[in-house]
Amino acid sequence: MTNTEIATLLRNVAAAYTIKDERKFRFQIIAYQKAADAIENSTSEVKDLLLENKLELLPGIGHSIRQHLEELIKTGKVKHFNWVMDGIPASVFPLLDVPSFGPKKAHKLVAEFKLKDPKNVISDLEKIAKQNKIASLEGFGAKSQEDILQAISEYKKGRAKTKRMVLPYASELAQKVLAYLKTSNAVIQAHPLGSLRRMVSTVGDIDFAVATNFPDEVIKHFIDYPYKDRVIEQGSQTASILISGGKQIDLMVQPPDAFGSLLQHFTGSKRHNIHLREFALKKRLSLSEYGIKKAKHKTIQKYDTEEKFYKAIGLAWIPPEMREDKGEIELAAQNKLPKLVELKDIMGDLHIHSNYPIEPSHDMGKNTMEDMLKKAESLGYNYLGFSEHNPSVSKHTSSQIYSILSRRKDKIEQLNESNKYVRVINLLELDILASGKVAIDEKSLSVIDAVIVSIHSNFSMNKEEMTKRVLEGLSNPKAKILAHPTGRLLNQRAGYELDFDKIFEFCIKNNKALEINAWPTRLDLPDSLVFEAIKKGVKFVINTDSHSTWQMDMMKYGVSVARRGWATKSDILNSLPYNEFVKWLKS
DNA sequence: GCCGTTTTCGGCCCGACTGTTTTCAGTCG
Numbered sequence: 001m002t003n004t005e006i007a008t009l010l011r012n013v014a015a016a017y018t019i020k021d022e023r024k025f026r027f028q029i030i031a032y033q034k035a036a037d038a039i040e041n042s043t044s045e046v047k048d049l050l051l052e053n054k055l056e057l058l059p060g061i062g063h064s065i066r067q068h069l070e071e072l073i074k075t076g077k078v079k080h081f082n083w084v085m086d087g088i089p090a091s092v093f094p095l096l097d098v099p100s101f102g103p104k105k106a107h108k109l110v111a112e113f114k115l116k117d118p119k120n121v122i123s124d125l126e127k128i129a130k131q132n133k134i135a136s137l138e139g140f141g142a143k144s145q146e147d148i149l150q151a152i153s154e155y156k157k158g159r160a161k162t163k164r165m166v167l168p169y170a171s172e173l174a175q176k177v178l179a180y181l182k183t184s185n186a187v188i189q190a191h192p193l194g195s196l197r198r199m200v201s202t203v204g205d206i207d208f209a210v211a212t213n214f215p216d217e218v219i220k221h222f223i224d225y226p227y228k229d230r231v232i233e234q235g236s237q238t239a240s241i242l243i244s245g246g247k248q249i250d251l252m253v254q255p256p257d258a259f260g261s262l263l264q265h266f267t268g269s270k271r272h273n274i275h276l277r278e279f280a281l282k283k284r285l286s287l288s289e290y291g292i293k294k295a296k297h298k299t300i301q302k303y304d305t306e307e308k309f310y311k312a313i314g315l316a317w318i319p320p321e322m323r324e325d326k327g328e329i330e331l332a333a334q335n336k337l338p339k340l341v342e343l344k345d346i347m348g349d350l351h352i353h354s355n356y357p358i359e360p361s362h363d364m365g366k367n368t369m370e371d372m373l374k375k376a377e378s379l380g381y382n383y384l385g386f387s388e389h390n391p392s393v394s395k396h397t398s399s400q401i402y403s404i405l406s407r408r409k410d411k412i413e414q415l416n417e418s419n420k421y422v423r424v425i426n427l428l429e430l431d432i433l434a435s436g437k438v439a440i441d442e443k444s445l446s447v448i449d450a451v452i453v454s455i456h457s458n459f460s461m462n463k464e465e466m467t468k469r470v471l472e473g474l475s476n477p478k479a480k481i482l483a484h485p486t487g488r489l490l491n492q493r494a495g496y497e498l499d500f501d502k503i504f505e506f507c508i509k510n511n512k513a514l515e516i517n518a519w520p521t522r523l524d525l526p527d528s529l530v531f532e533a534i535k536k537g538v539k540f541v542i543n544t545d546s547h548s549t550w551q552m553d554m555m556k557y558g559v560s561v562a563r564r565g566w567a568t569k570s571d572i573l574n575s576l577p578y579n580e581f582v583k584w585l586k587s
Numbered sequence: 588g589c590c591g592t593t594t595t596c597g598g599c600c601c602g603a604c605t606g607t608t609t610t611c612a613g614t615c616g
Binding site: 276 | 588589590593600603604608612615
């Protein structure tokens with residue numbers, strides 16, 4: 001069973017508890033949801049964690065749930081879960097994926113109309129709604145029947161599972177909406193928040209906070225957005241619209257003197273906020289988007305900035321990328337937050353594909369080396385590493401490869417003589433073949449300063465084989481960086497499986513670095529693994545993998561991954577000055 | 588059911604919005 005499947009199962013147990021007796025099982029419900037979150041966010045498979053006796057290290061997994069999961073892995077079922085779910089038709093659970101359907105509503109409809117087929121329950125319910133049978137039900141009415149049809153129709157179009165947006169796409173969309181929002185005079189300040197502000201690798205909804213003294217006017221302006229499909233809801237503080245493509249935009253407003261608490265609230269994450277509020281409660285403080293209430297006092301203290309809001313709880317301001325409830329609140333309380341790496345710390349980009357005729361087996365760059373260098377200069381870099389793919393092995397003899405790379409070496413030396421500002425480094429992106437061998441021989445490698453190794457073929461090997469393959473490739477003395485370590489492509493394919501404990505250990509021992517590939521559909525190594533690696537002391541290089549000059553601007557997305565992994569400047573090797581970087585490269 | 592720099596027992600975030608109600612239940616973030 002995959003982690004996703006286990007998380008779904010735990011959420012279904014929580015739903016079953018909710019149906020049985022929400023009040024009585026209130027805390028079990030929260031516990032199971034929290035456990036589901038933990039497993040979904042885990043970088044290791046439950047099966048492996050059980051074997052290593054580490055499952056209870058996940059936050060929210062204690063003795064009971066660990067035992068249940070052990071039973072699940074061993075026997076494929078859990079007696080206790082069956083007991084909780086006893087009497088609840090299986091057809092309740094698929095309905096939970098439909099927007100606006102929770103456990104109570106799903107169960108009531110399934111029970112009332114005896115919907116027994118989990119596979120067709122959604123279409124069956126749609127038919128019943130169309131036959132006008134729901135409106136007369138107690139607790140329902142004509143409007144809710146209509147809403148159910150709307151929700152099912154949008155679900156079928158894919159709203160619920162619409163692919164999350166990659167960051168630049170979400171960013172661009174947010175900028176369009178932001179520009180529109182600002183056309184209202186009532187808007188004093190407006191910011192995109194939520195997962196976009198935290199720079200999560202993919203974004204679902206887009207959230208906005210607006211500071212205004214005229215909330216009604218701002219809400220009205222927002223729901224009049226010309227590209228909206230429909231208004232989901234609209235109140236005095238918040239509103240939500242759906243725009244074409246099934247994307248949801250949420251808005252919250254506050255007066256300027258309470259804008260700080262709104263920024264904090266709407267940036268999230270949900271888990272960070274819950275933990276923050278629990279932390280504050282111990283100090284007899286109650287937090288909300290309105291501000292802070294002291295125990296026994298009815299008045300709310302307002303905060304116009306986030307810094308003041310966090311300070312009032314006794315905390316240092318926490319960078320949005322860290323707000324994922326991974327221990328940042330405790331560190332902020334001790335004023336021990338790490339100073340995260342910043343874009344301006346980056347001194348060079350080492351994964352650059354020019355159009356130099358290297359005759360590779362994979363894609364070439366579109367611009368000349370000179371163009372790429374000019375771009376590097378404009379970005380203020382001190383060095384740039386060319387790392388085109390190795391010459392195709394099937395189309396060349398090894399002596400042909402040697403002469404191609406020798407000519408390229410001469411070219412790079414010329415560039416270094418003619419270019420004053422940016423030092424050029426002679427690298428290569430080198431395939432690790434299925435056997436673990438690298439694609440070109442030692443003689444050809446002798447004309448290269450160092451190589452970035454990566455996997456571009458035979459993705460379907462199992463975890464053990466793939467780990468062995470990568471470690472063997474990385475063992476080559478010239479290999480210093482492992483590029484896009486998981487091979488994932490967001491919204492397209494999962495990465496191959498690797499034993500990252502082993503990879504991390506190997507890198508530390510042998511002075512190798514992992515890449516954070518900044519290309520927005522890669523963002524690879526993923527932030528959760530960067531977090532684990534940084535804790536252990538693995539070093540990183542942040543690269544754009546650019547095939548055109550404009551792509552070199554994507555560096556900021558790689559930096560955001562590093563920041564989400566709590567990397568400081570000293571964890572990132574390409575923040576080093578040229579001499580020190582090259583010293584590492586050749587070590 | 589989980590958890591601990593006030594606790595191994597006694598807590599567990601906080602509020603908005605909608606539809607169906609006549610004070611609230613359900614869902615969402």
